[in-house]
Amino acid sequence: MPELRKDPVTGRWVIISTSRAKRPSDFVRETVRPKGVRSCPFCPGNEAKTPPEVLAYRREGGPNQPGWTLRVVPNKFPALRVEGDLNRQGEGLYDKMSGVGAHEVIIETPEHMQTLADVPEKAIEDVFWAFRDRILDLRKDRRLRYIILFKNHGEAAGASLEHTHSQLIALPVVPKRVQEEITGARRYYDFKERCIYCDIVHSEAQTGTRVVLETDHFVAVAPYAPRFPFETWIIPRPHLSHFEETAAPAMHNLAWVVRALLRKIDRVLECPPYNAVIHTSPIQEGALPHYHWHIEVIPKLTKVAGFEWGTGFYINPTPPEEAAKFLRDAGLA
C-alpha cells in the first residue's frame, strides 16, 4: 500500500509509492565524469577568462595568477548586480525592485579532472571556509538579506561547466521556501519549546533506519518524507541556526562527512548528477532558537513533471528506509 507522509517542518505531503519501489539500478541517468576540455575558464592559466577574483586560497602567485587552490569569482553572466539602489516600486497591481545582489562562483579545485568526491578532505574543508568568508564579507551590505550556497553537479542537474564548482547568490529578499521552512520550524518551537531539527536528529539517531552515517558532529539521514529518491540531509548535531557560525572542529568534520556521503552516492548510484543546497538562516538575523542549518543533497534521478510544479506534491518511488540502507551499506571507495 502506498503511503502519504508529511514533512514535519514544511507540512508538505509526499507519496511514498511502494508499489513502484525503485532500486538504484532502476534509474536511467547520466554518469557524471569530467571529460576534460581545452579552454576551461576555471582552469589555472585561464584566470583572465573570468571576472577578477573576490577571494582565493593560494600556495603561490599573485591575484588572478595560477598557484591558487580555490578561487571565488563573480559570475560572468550574473543574475544579480551589486551596484544600484533597491528601488522598490509598484507597477499597477504588481510589485518589483531592482535586481541588487551578488552572484559568485566558487572554483573548488584547480584540477579539472576531479569531482568534489575525488578531491582531498582539505580541499572540501576549504570550500566551506570560502563559503563562510564570503558570507562574513557580504553580510556587511545591509541591503542583502539571504545567501544561497548551492552546487549543481552534472549537466542534468544544471551545471553548464564541468570543472567542479559551487555558486553563491546573495539576495535582497528572503526566498519564499526558506521563509516557509523557518516559519514551520517556528510553529513547532512555539508548540514544543524545542527545535524540530534537534528532535529529528535525536529521533533518527535512535531509530537508525534512515541514518546514512553519523559522526560526533553530524548525522546524515534520508528524511522521513523525501521529495526525491535518495534525497539525503546532513544535519549538525548541536543546535546552530547559521552555517557561518560553525566552529573549526565541526567544519573539519563536515568535510569528512560530505566526502563520505558523495562517495557513497557515487558508488550506489554510479556517479549521478546531483544538487546540494545549504539551508541556513537569513544573514542579518541573530541566532534563532527554532531554526537549524543543514545541507540537502538531491541526486537527479527522476524528471520532475507538471504534477509536482502545479502542486508541490511529490511522488517518490524509493522509500527513504531503503535508500538509507543502500547508502549506509556502501563503502567509501
Add this chain to the structure above:
Amino acid sequence: MPELRKDPVTGRWVIISTSRAKRPSDFVRETVRPKGVRSCPFCPGNEAKTPPEVLAYRREGGPNQPGWTLRVVPNKFPALRVEGDLNRQGEGLYDKMSGVGAHEVIIETPEHMQTLADVPEKAIEDVFWAFRDRILDLRKDRRLRYIILFKNHGEAAGASLEHTHSQLIALPVVPKRVQEEITGARRYYDFKERCIYCDIVHSEAQTGTRVVLETDHFVAVAPYAPRFPFETWIIPRPHLSHFEETAAPAMHNLAWVVRALLRKIDRVLECPPYNAVIHTSPIQEGALPHYHWHIEVIPKLTKVAGFEWGTGFYINPTPPEEAAKFLRDAGLA
C-alpha cells in the same frame, strides 16, 4: 539591470534576468513529435493492455473495445489506491496516512501520431468534458479533497508514453502549493474585496503587453513574475472557482484557446516538451469568491537546478513581455 518581480498571489519573488535575455532560438531542447511504436497500450485494439476503462466516449463498440474517441483508464502503476481507510497516524515525531486516492489516465485520442495540438477542436473539448465527468464522479467520495489534472508532453517533461494523454490524481489532502495559492488569493480578497485573478484579467487585458491571446471567455497571458521562460496562463474572464462548473459555451471556447496556444508554442519553440496543470479549488468546497480556476502551461526549456529546489526562487532569462510578443505574433498553423 535585472529585475526582481513578485508574484501577487503566492508572494514568490523571481529574477527576470535581462542581462542574459533569451530568445526562443537560444534554448536547446528536445523536439516532441510522435515516432510511433508497435505495441502502444493506448492504441485502439490494445484495450486489454490497460486496466478496464472508467469512462469512454465512443462512436461504436462496447466497453474496452475499439471504437472510442477518448478513454479514461486507471493508471497501471497507480501512485494511490481507491481501496482502504485513510488511517491517519503518528510515527514517532512524524505523521502519515494510507495512500488512498485515484490515479487515472485520459487517453485523448485513438490516433497515436497526433499531439494535442494536432487533434480537432472537438477532441480537445472532449478532454475537458472527460475531466469534468471524472471530477463529478470522484467528488462523491468524501475522503477525496483535491483533484489534480495535468499533462506531461514529451519525455523531458516526464511523459513515459508518447501516445498523447493527460493524468488525474485525486488526493485525500489539499497539496501545499495549492493551499498556498488559495491562501494568497484569500489575503488579497480580504484586503481589497476583489478576486486577484479578476484584477489580473482586467489589468492584463488593459495593458496588453503580456497578453498572448484573448476571447470573450478567456485571456491567455504571460504572468508578471513567471518562474519559467514562455510560461503562459489561461484565465477565464468571468469569476469561477471550480473548473468543473464551467458552462458549455466556455468549455467549447476553451478548446479553441488551448489549441491556439499549443500551436503558437509549437511554432515559436519548435514543438517543445511542456507541462500543463489545471489550478482549481478543492472538490468538497462550495464556490469561493476569492479563488479563480486557471491553467498554467510551462514549456520545458531550462533545467531546474539546486538553487530553485532549495529556495523556491527562480531565475527566468526571458522577460514575459518578450515571451508574450513572440507568442502573440506567431500564427496558428
